[in-house]
Amino acid sequence: MMKNLLLILCFFPMLVLAQEEDQSKYMVGAVPEVNGKVVFSQEINAPNLSKDQIFDAILAWANTRFKTDKGNWGMVAYSNKEEGQIACYGNEYIVFADKTFSLDRAKINYRMNFVCTPGKCNVEVTNITYLYPEDSRERLAAEEWITDKQAMNKDQTKLINRIAKFRIKTIDLVESLNEGAQKSLGAQNAPVATTTTTTTQQVAPVQTVATISAAPGDALQGYKRIAPDKIPGNIIKMLSEDWMLITAGNDQQFNPMTASWGGLGNLYNKPVTFCFINPARYTYDIMDKGDTYTLTFYTETYREALNYCGHNSGKDKDKVKEAGLTPITTPSGSKAFSEAWMIIECRKMVSQTINIDGISDPELRKQWAGKAMHKMFIGEILNVWVK
Template sequence: MMKRLLFILCLLPAFAFAQEETDIKYMAGAVPVVNGKVLFKKEIKAPNLSKDQIFDAVQAWANTRFKTDKGNWGQVAYSNKEEGQIACYGSEHMVFADKTFSLDRAKVNYRVNFICTPGKCDMEITNIHYIYPEDSKDRLPAEDWITDEQAMNKDQTKLIKRIAKFRIKTVDMVESLFEGAEKSLGVQPSAPQAIAAAPVVTPPAQTVENIAATSGDALQGYKRIAPDKIPGNIIKMLSEEWMLITGGNGEKYNPMTASWGGLGYLYNKPVAFCFISPARYTYDLMDNGETYTLTFYTETYREALNYCGHNSGKDADKVKGAGLTTITTPSGSKAFSEAWMIIECRKMISQTINIDGISDPQLKKQWAGKAMHKMFIGEILNVWVK
């Protein structure tokens, strides 16, 4: 049995590539060539951000992405805020197969250029070449290796087997780089990821077409989408990136930083749920209100979220202190224009957690004698993204 399992595991990498070769995204046109050079380009639009905001966000992401880590090497080679230009070099391992007793990989080197202007960032990936095998002194330029002319058969219906792995891994790497830059600016990825929590299903009447036609639900600077089109990994968005819960309306409202919650489907409605301690100022606003918002931000606004998590709206103008800009939804809920995504909810269920309902012994001991959080479950009314 053990030998059979080892044999299956060894076949998995090869099987994966056999599957990927048929994916249309790797076929004709997947590797663009401009003036004889492989050049991947993307215009990332961020209409609500200034040139300096875009530059700062992209540079912060680049400093993290292009660095020496676990055998990979990279650096931000040039940056000029006044000109809005950033240039980076990347060098990393491209693993084709990692079997029990053998490792098939290459080294890929490349350059990434950014030009930041008001409302957008132009990103280019070029100068791609490979070192394969790793101890080779020869460099294989992408132009001689992964273009349609080099990597596909004459009819452009199939990838050439020995080259396919380079082309596939390069396209995947480029997609990952583009997505990383997009996320740094709070832009919805071009190919939305599935949510890693309970699936959100939209009732038949809530189609994208009739949502887009409802002008009364428009929010300037945002595009309205259906709940089942929410992008990103909700677990990562909450646990690592956090959100603001904003309760209240009119002149009396308050945001609080939160990392507990999720998305799902309940009573035939798409819902979002969150948890609030009775010690928080937002607690009473949520208790007494009908609608509220959950808003999500890029790393650029980490300090604003930190501020909202450590200061109370009872004592000061919390919104002003965090440097946020209030906007009002058509339903009267409050949100902030710095958010890349706004989820507006109507309170459907609110229930304080009972200590007797906690099954985990350690959690029960931890929370014994303490004030318990209240869970708020809200029907998702609107979702807006930049």
């Protein structure tokens, strides 16, 4: 017994040392900050590949990696082969402990950007937030949670216990994502350069100001313009499951409402959107009087904001502020929100109230008998903006 105890005591310091070595990659500087934002940056070298080859390989990997599966949600939100750029959104679980009667996990949301050039690919993981518990309404931003200042003691020699698990799992996730991208290029052993903390490096802009204006035809800060026929994603899922905001009005008066009815199409040889608004909604009159409007789409991170906008009226409260949304002004002069991953600007072409006599389905006729009918708005797509 004593012999076994001595063996354990002799081996214990080795265990502690190994544990400290294992945590070394999570210590000072492991979470890079760029201009006050947490930005994990990496360069993948693939010297024998062209820009197009790298782009095709990364896009194929991203389409497999970022998809909805087993409670996780993801998508390739933007891709432009000519520019060599790809942007993806991830929303998935990070598991801290999984025991028989206890499951400790959080939802992590993030954006992953790629810029492909001949022989290399620059990768960024940013816009990281957490939901913990996973059904919480309060999002924890990485900048306020896992940085050296937030996650380490004053001497920066140890991780703070309650925060350490978020920092460790985030770093592990970023490492896993980068390894997946590397392997897609056959570049498992390629030299890698990782960005360290700096205050001068420029990153893709993220809207944090109250309002940003642009003249018609100008670019929209923080977004890229794409053609309507390049709109990404499954519009049926994006509406029925993810929802959107219809925002009518201008700087003088505007209001958003959550909607799940609508679609995309082609009318009079123009790319169009169509949506439906009930006359009882505060947005209805603003939409009816105006010329332009926006349809905006969001990641799962902003589910609560959309839910709030769907259950509260802007007639008697500042629901934009209450929902935590940041208004911006589009080139057409309409209003949108910087939290959206995609903004579709529209100009009204046709509006028509749906008459109950035009409903052939008997169940729907019964359901809507005696009720105010929706008005359908069809709008020409002026611009499509994606982050």
